[in-house]
Amino acid sequence: MDGSTHHINGVDSSAIYHGQYKKAAVATDNVNCSAIARDILKRGGSAVDAAIAAMLCVGIQNCHSAGIGGGTVMTVYDAKTGDSIFFNSLSKSSSKAYYGVYGTDEETFYRVSQGATAVAIPGCISSFWTAHQRYGRLKWKELFSPAIRMAAEGIRIEKALAEAIQKQEQNIETLPSFREHFMHPNGILKREGDTLRMPKLAETLRKISKQGRATFYRGEVADMILDDIKGHPDGDSVLTAADFENFRTESSTLLEFDLNGLTFLVPTSPCGGPITCSILKILKGFNLGPDCIKDHHSKLRTYHRILEAFKAAYLQRVGLGDPDYNEEIHEFVKRLISDEFNEEQRKRISNEKAGSSLQFGVDLTPYFPPDDAGTSHISILDEFGNAVSMTSTINYYFGSKIIGRRSGIIFNNGMKNFSIPSKNMNQSDVPEKATFPIAVPSNLMGPNKRPLSSMCPIIVLDKTQPSRSRVQMVIGASGGVRIPTAISWVLINHLWLNMSVEKAIMTPRIHARVGKQLELQVEEDVDEKIVEGLLETMKHVLSSKPYGKPGTVVQIVSKIRCNGIAAASDPRKHGKTNGY
Structure with a gap:
């Protein structure tokens, strides 16, 4: 946690991925996209x-x-009014989404993982339109021009996409639409530096740019999408025209909590805000500071406490889900983010050894929640003090593995984020090889429902300042279920350990995974002596499932302890900031 390493998770971090700006700053996971935002x-x-x-x-x-083809969540701060709002446009299940539609438990797991049956109603365009109607200055059509040009004329495949193509080689080889896009005619996978063209997607984007939201949810593009997800050998999607027509982006207030004299704005369930809030409130009581990592013993104890806070918070995911579907979740969230509850959880942390799930008040025997994955995050602060923290996802790499034969859209596999029911809720009866999650009642599939998500777009304010100067930080991450712990690591490093944003992001991370047991996923380049101490002295368990690359990818813009605005794009995904 001293931030001195030059490699993170096996990635060379020597490239310039951060910057200092005077008026406005942008952090995305792609250099070209940061430049486009700056130009806008x-x-x-x-x-x-x-x-x-x-x-x-x-x-x-x-x-x-x-x-x-995916979903989006967006936290917005309006400097003119001092108000903030959350736009929830997570992909949503069909009105016909019942487990009986998918078959047995294991059949359901695999049918919501890939193919047309895995696709949930995409929410991106709805969220963009809703936010633009309220806060847009440029014409809707202008915002689409760069993406249309790139899709039509072709892009240079950058490192992040090239790595994903390599990882998905088997799927690309077996799926005709993927071979067309990501392989050369001679059967060789495309690599970094090769050209990718998406002409059908370019035409779809052009239609949306001219016709707006309406064409995507009840017009020509909607018809194309419904045609794209029918007639698949693994089964047709249960999505209907009515599902698209009835889809709405939900606008709501945000959860607020105070820390270090700052006010954090985070989304509530089914997003990752309550978990992130709980982690930080538990750790607040330990009074972390630079002295906490001054020597090996102090650093080991600090890492141990952080990881125990991760566990204590993550265990509470079993009570989270779509509050519109279950009003009891509102009360569960109130308790989860309360000072009293988190102080109780902090007191349950032993300084000597790792705790069990029962120690933190949760019995993991009946169930454990699903992992989610993928995503991309953008953090923006403009020269007038307005801020946007936006996270978007198609869920897993290349989502459902369907590229629309008419629309050219890569569709999500958002149905995968629901929990799977089990005939026998006793986990001891689940085969060791089983990879599907046992039912979490609050996150079971149902009609017109949004699944549990870890996405957590955050804006941090100093409410003692005038509204135009209030935003102190914009932060969020991609990386599925590990998003709240990745964000928490960066916040701990930046706020409590006084690291610069680039050092806060560079520091290798550990995630506390809640699966069949509580276990650690460790990035490459974490101090080996610390890992040894966690396993041998503190009795943590190392997961057989690696942290993976790129792992989690954090985008941060901050005015804290800097002259102007500091921004950092996580080098794990080879991004770069921009601004002026």
Whole structure:
């Protein structure tokens, strides 16, 4: 946690991925998309305009992670009024989404993982339109121009997409639409530096740019999408025209909590805000500071406490889900983020050894929640003090593994984020080889429901300042279930351990995974002596499932302890900031 390493998770971090700016800053996971957002701001566009244009760009440049075939969540701060709002446009299940539609438990797991049956209603375009109607300055059509041009004329495949293509080689070889996009005619996988063209997607984006939200949910594009997800050998999607027509982006207030004299704005369930809040409130009582990592003993104890806080918070995911579907979740969240509850959890942490789930008040025997994955995040602060923290996802790499034969859209596999029911809720009867999660009642599949997500777009304010100067930080991450712990690591490093944003992001991370047991996933380049101490002295358990690459990817813009604005794009995904 001293931030001195030059490698993170096996990635060379020597490239310049951070910057200092005077007026406005952008952090995305692609250099081209950060530049597009900067250009939008300089042309007089709003922070929301810049975020939309940048995320449309990401949907081309990093099409394995995000795109208009997925869902989006967005936290917005309006400097003119001092108000904030959350736009929830997570992909949603069909009105016909019942488990009986999918077959047995294991059949359900595999049918919601890949193919047409895995696709949930995409929410991206709805969220973009809703936010733009309220905060946009430039014309809707202008925001699409860069992405349309890239999809039509072709892009240079950058490192992040090239790595994803390599990882998905087997799927690409067996799926005709993927071979067409990601392989050369001679059967060789495309690599970094090769050209990717997506002409059908370019035409779809052009239609949306001219016709707006309506064409995606009840017009020509909607018809194309419904045709794209029918007639598949693994089964047709249960999505209907009515599902698309009835889809809405939900606008709501955010959870607020105070820390270090700052006010954190985070989304509530089904997003990762309550978990992130709980982690930070538990750790607040330990009074962490630079002295906590001054020597090996102090550093080991600090790591141990942080990881125990991760466990204590993550165990509470078993009570989270879509509150519109279960009103009891509102009360569960109130308790989860309360000072009293988190002080109780802090007192349950032993300084000597790792705790069990029962120690933190949760019995993991009946069930354990699903992992989620993928995503892309954008953090923006404009020169007028407006801010956007936006996270978007198609869920897993290349989502459902369907590229629309008419629309060219890569569709999500959002149905995978629901929990799977089990005939026998006793986990001891689940075969060791089973990889599907046992039912978490609050996150069971149902009609017109949003699944549990870890996405957590955050804006941090200093409410003692005038509204135009209040935003102190914009932060969020991609990386599935590990998003709250990745964000927490960076916040701990930056706020409590006084690291610069680049050092806070560079520091290798450990995730406390809640699966069949509590176990650690460790990035490469974490101090070996610390890992040894955690396993041998503190009795933590190392997961057989590696942290993986790129792992978690954090994007941060901060005014804390800097002259102007500091921004950092996580080098794990080879991003780069921009601004002026």
